[in-house]
Amino acid sequence: MKLSNSFSGALRTFAYFMASGSQNTLEGVDYLSLYGEEPSAIEQVFAIYANVIEMDETGKVLNAKYAEKRATDYLRSYCDRNFKVTPPYEDWELTLY
Template identity: 80%
Template sequence: METKKLSESFSGALRTFVYFMSSGTQNTLKDIEYLSLYGEEPSAIEQVFAIYANVIELDENGQVLNAKYAEKRATDYLRAYCDAKFVVDPPFESWEIKLHEPPPKIDII
């Protein structure tokens, strides 16, 4: 079976997003206190990363095309979650917020 790795571009984009999300310094969440959600409401954080993964786009060479847009869509969800006055615009489409099945409990290879 031939396997593929995620591109370096995607790996770098994901790593950067995770760093800023987990350090509390994500620029699109300025003035939003969200770090406590990691331990108290993990499903909110799960949804953020699902949106990021659903929205991010790669070209045929694996280069990330819209990292900042994927970050914005993902963090707009969290901003709305923490601030009832914030309106996500445009509203999320169903494919953006879909939670896909987890991998098997045992690796295939």
């Protein structure tokens, strides 16, 4: 089974905004240097995104913005130790496969 066009589009859009430094949920957070210096932080962001995103039986993405928010909240908390993720992550959201 191939990934749906809906998921491919959601992932591509998320990756673009993450890599360009223009992800709106990370406004004011200097995270681009993490790509070269701390890639495991970026890896965790994409793992959370992939774990949280949901699709219907046809492959249509149902919660792209929520998946982005959960993923980028991790990076915000990584860069700003005073930022608290609400609600706290559940283990399944953080699992690396």
